Amino acid sequence: MNQTTNAAVITPEQLLEHWQGHRKLTRKTIEAFPDDKLFTYSIGGMRPFSELVMEFIDMTGPGITGIQSGEWKKFGEDSRPKPATKAALLARWDEVTELLNSTWPNIKPERFQERELAFGQWDGTVYWSVLYFIDNEIHHRGQGFVYLRSLGIEPPPFWNRQ
Amino acid sequence: MNQTTNAAVITPEQLLEHWQGHRKLTRKTIEAFPDDKLFTYSIGGMRPFSELVMEFIDMTGPGITGIQSGEWKKFGEDSRPKPATKAALLARWDEVTELLNSTWPNIKPERFQERELAFGQWDGTVYWSVLYFIDNEIHHRGQGFVYLRSLGIEPPPFWNRQ
Numbered sequence: 513m514n515q516t517t518n519a520a521v522i523t524p525e526q527l528l529e530h531w532q533g534h535r536k537l538t539r540k541t542i543e544a545f546p547d548d549k550l551f552t553y554s555i556g557g558m559r560p561f562s563e564l565v566m567e568f569i570d571m572t573g574p575g576i577t578g579i580q581s582g583e584w585k586k587f588g589e590d591s592r593p594k595p596a597t598k599a600a601l602l603a604r605w606d607e608v609t610e611l612l613n614s615t616w617p618n619i620k621p622e623r624f625q626e627r628e629l630a631f632g633q634w635d636g637t638v639y640w641s642v643l644y645f646i647d648n649e650i651h652h653r654g655q656g657f658v659y660l661r662s663l664g665i666e667p668p669p670f671w672n673r674q
Numbered sequence: 675m676n677q678t679t680n681a682a683v684i685t686p687e688q689l690l691e692h693w694q695g696h697r698k699l700t701r702k703t704i705e706a707f708p709d710d711k712l713f714t715y716s717i718g719g720m721r722p723f724s725e726l727v728m729e730f731i732d733m734t735g736p737g738i739t740g741i742q743s744g745e746w747k748k749f750g751e752d753s754r755p756k757p758a759t760k761a762a763l764l765a766r767w768d769e770v771t772e773l774l775n776s777t778w779p780n781i782k783p784e785r786f787q788e789r790e791l792a793f794g795q796w797d798g799t800v801y802w803s804v805l806y807f808i809d810n811e812i813h814h815r816g817q818g819f820v821y822l823r824s825l826g827i828e829p830p831p832f833w834n835r836q
Contacts, residue, residue: 519784522683522801530805555717556823622681639684643692644833650809651832654816661718670813671806 528616533673540668564652573608576615587631690778695835702830709760726814735770749793
């Protein structure tokens with residue numbers, strides 16, 4: 513757990529770029545949905561893609577604030593009404609993009625190996641929480657790809673993070 | 675790109691544990707499929723889950739060998755016949771689990787920041803390739819979760835990597 517070397521597996525800057533690259537792909541996935549299907553379409557009783565996206569937003573925005581400051585709100589504790597249109601959802605998305613970019617440089621490098629109770633309830637090392645936030649987005653976005661395919665819509669290419 | 679600090683974001687050991695944790699979840703996802711559906715079931719013209727799993731196997735096995743040695747085969751260049759049963763697919767999976775565990779300690783820590791033409795065709799930093807292999811598995815496994823849900827089968831919990 514405590515091993516460190518001068519050779520970084522990944523630097524904080526690279527991890528931010530990796531995360532924002534995935535977030536660009538998610539944004540393109542949101543855009544690919546027809547406006548109504550984004551909020552209504554489902555397979556196998558799963559949540560519509562808009563609700564999965566709200567989970568990413570609720571995890572990333574308050575999550576990065578908690579990681580930087582050590583102060584956590586309860587998960588999903590955003591008093592604002594949920595976006596009801598694609599444009600409003602994308603605007604909320606872009607707010608989080610800015611927040612992530614502006615908060616990240618204020619995270620001390622040693623923070624990634626500290627233990628933290630994320631959202632006051634999930635115990636883990638900070639790097640683990642960051643990877644969980646990213647992986648959860650990849651996981652559910654992959655499900656959004658199936659929704660798109662089953663609607664006859666080509667999803668954006670997975671490898672393109674620009 | 676070249677910034678290193680004594681505080682590691684994530685150590686090589688942690689990255690292996692993270693990867694193998696995801697691979698445990700994928701193994702449970704394979705097990706959750708009925709034998710026939712694993713090789714035949716599809717939504718929206720997508721590949722059956724068995725073919726997605728073969729992609730993970732072809733990426734992880736030869737991928738980790740290439741990362742460690744710098745010697746690459748062409749992607750998918752495995753002359754053995756593809757597994758045709760769930761048991762055979764799981765056996766192939768377990769081979770890769772062992773290979774990953776035995777190869778990983780032989781990867782020099784500085785290797786993660788070296789540039790490499792993965793599989794002779796994908797140019798990138800080694801950490802990027804490793805994350806790509808992991809993310810590709812998360813992405814397509816999420817699609818397998820939709821297949822399971824639409825079959826009325828509860829997938830294994832996403833957060834459980836034991």
